Structures are given as C-alpha cells and as structure tokens.
Amino acid sequence: MTAKAPLVAILDDEPEIRRMLQDALEEAGLRTLAYARATEFEAALNRVTPDVCLVDLGLPDRDGLALVHRLALESGAVIIIISGRAQVQDRVTGLELGADDYIIKPFDPAEVVARVRAHLRKGRSGTERVAQEARFEGWTALFDRYLLVNKDGAEVAFSHAEGEVLRLFLESPKRLISRAQMQESLGGAAGDSFDRAMDVRISRLRTKLGEDPKNPLLIKTIYGAGYIFLGDVVWA
Structure with missing residues (x-):
C-alpha cells in the first residue's frame, strides 16, 4: 500500500x-x-x-x-x-x-x-535514527506521545520544539553541545532570536524535570561554550 x-x-x-x-x-x-x-x-x-x-x-x-x-x-x-x-x-x-x-x-x-x-x-x-522512548535518572521520555513520565508515574507534557532539544541532549549525553551545533541540528537562522528561543526551551525543560534553576544537575550550562546533559541515558 x-x-x-x-x-x-x-x-x-x-x-x-x-x-x-x-x-x-x-x-x-x-x-x-x-x-x-x-x-x-x-x-x-x-x-x-x-x-x-x-x-x-x-x-x-x-x-x-x-x-x-x-x-x-x-x-x-x-x-x-x-x-x-x-x-x-x-x-x-x-x-x-x-x-x-x-x-x-x-x-x-x-x-x-x-x-x-x-x-x-x-x-x-x-x-x-533513534527509538521513541528513552530512560534517564528516574524519567522516561516518550517522544511519540510528547510526554515525560517520572518514577511515580506522573506525566508532564512537552512541546514539539522542546522535544527536539531534549532529543538532542539525550542522543549525546555527557558531551558538550555548542550553540553552533544546536543551530545546525535544529535549524533556524543563527543569531539572538535563535539563542533566546533555545534559552527558553532549555529553561522550560529544566522546570519540567524539576531542576533547581540556580544549580541544575542534568542540563548544565557551560558559559561561553554550550550545554552538557549529565544523565545516564538508555534508549528503549
């Protein structure tokens, strides 16, 4: 068919x-x-x-x-x-x-x-390229349903745009991802608008993952360089 x-x-x-x-x-x-x-x-x-x-x-x-x-x-x-x-x-x-x-x-x-x-x-x-489900640090990301599920079974929805950023991190855990790499992977014109949009999406992901905004443990900002996702990731 x-x-x-x-x-x-x-x-x-x-x-x-x-x-x-x-x-x-x-x-x-x-x-x-x-x-x-x-x-x-x-x-x-x-x-x-x-x-x-x-x-x-x-x-x-x-x-x-x-x-x-x-x-x-x-x-x-x-x-x-x-x-x-x-x-x-x-x-x-x-x-x-x-x-x-x-x-x-x-x-x-x-x-x-x-x-x-x-x-x-x-x-x-x-x-x-990847499966639609990933587990990390007590969380499960269900990309086909746009959901994060914690260890207690509580669900938190994420947007398509937030999912693109989350997938990028989960595909490359414990590796520095620069702004240039994010722009190349996610598309869009480089510049202040792109940087601001990425900052907002990452901030929202941190909130949904219960991160302390002043001291996030999973998505770390490396000032002047980019970001590193520090969790262990298993794709289902």
Whole structure:
C-alpha cells in the first residue's frame, strides 16, 4: 500500500493566501486542508492529524499565539507561524511558545514549501535514527506521545520544539553541545532570536524535570561554550 503524502493544515483568514499555499503545497505533492477560522481548525483536529500546521497570528476569532501554544503542548505537528508581524520580539515570542519556524508576510510560496519539506525531512530522519522512548535518572521520555513520565508515574507534557532539544541532549549525553551545533541540528537562522528561543526551551525543560534553576544537575550550562546533559541515558 502506498503511504499517504504528509498533511499540511493551513489556518489563515485571507482567501488568497489560503489558495496560494494550497496550490504550491499540492503541486509539491503534499496534501492540504485549509481553514479561515480557529474554531473550524480546532474542530477539525478532532478528526484529522496534520503533520504540519501553518498558522497565521492575525485571526478574527482567536489569539494566534495562544493557539500556537496549545498546539505545541497538545499536538505532535510541526508548527510554522506565517504572519505580517515582522518585529524580532514577535518572532521570539512565537518560538518561545512552541513554534518550530516563523515566516514573515509577504513571502514566496516556494520558500514555504522548502521550509515545510525541511522540517518533514528532519522529523523522518529523527524517527529513523533513534527509538521513541528513552530512560534517564528516574524519567522516561516518550517522544511519540510528547510526554515525560517520572518514577511515580506522573506525566508532564512537552512541546514539539522542546522535544527536539531534549532529543538532542539525550542522543549525546555527557558531551558538550555548542550553540553552533544546536543551530545546525535544529535549524533556524543563527543569531539572538535563535539563542533566546533555545534559552527558553532549555529553561522550560529544566522546570519540567524539576531542576533547581540556580544549580541544575542534568542540563548544565557551560558559559561561553554550550550545554552538557549529565544523565545516564538508555534508549528503549
């Protein structure tokens, strides 16, 4: 049986942009669903599971950033913001809330297709490279369910973006990971926005792992060099 093409869900209240994105993505061999309102989009998520969500922030019926944050916590989809908000702080906030990428309007549809394909390739290679479950220091990371489970069975959800960082650490325990290596592995443009997004994701992972922010035991910052994950890791 032939595998289905990846599904891209588009949420934008501008009909021209929805049509333009659908045409470009379907021409590239991807399946699409498009929605004008957040309520329609959220209702559809009960029936379909997209691989990628393209989300506009300027929605008529919902705060776009709040929706991005919910998607990051509850779905396993890649989340790409498409917005006319071009300020650095807007991009940083979107990434902090769990988005995987941020594209500024106006854009070339070919760029969107290229970004979508890049994230899908990264996701497939990650799935093939390692198992979906890892155990470390009393914790179990379930990457297929986006959950951390402690030794007492309590569950803590993590976002797709946080999971990418956690996987990077668990794949290379007790080895220095530089900012440059993180940028090369996780993608995105190097610079202050990327660094700030990484700082926030790592801070949130530390919180979820019950780390003391002043003296973390698992994810150590090596100032001026990068990070080291100090736990023993066993992949299931």
